[in-house]
Amino acid sequence: MSFRKHFINSNNTIKHALELLSKVGHDPILFSVNENSQLIGSITDGDIRRGLLKGLTLDNSVTLIVNFNTKFIRKEN
16 A cells, blocks of 8 residues: 555664655655554654754664654544
8 A cells, every 4th residue: 555655663773764755755754663563653854854963873763763643534434
């Protein structure tokens, strides 16, 4: 499914998040998920910028920049 290109495992680095954001193009948002594909939160380029300004590095985990107050919609089959 095309929405899965917006998923990033919560164990990944900020650098990997930047790489994925550049690939998703016109929809610049990622959804951090755990190993069971359960939503942890969202990540935008703004979240990354704020993290870097606070002293985080590209090698830090995305869990340090995740927005845990993510709003979402469920798609019913």
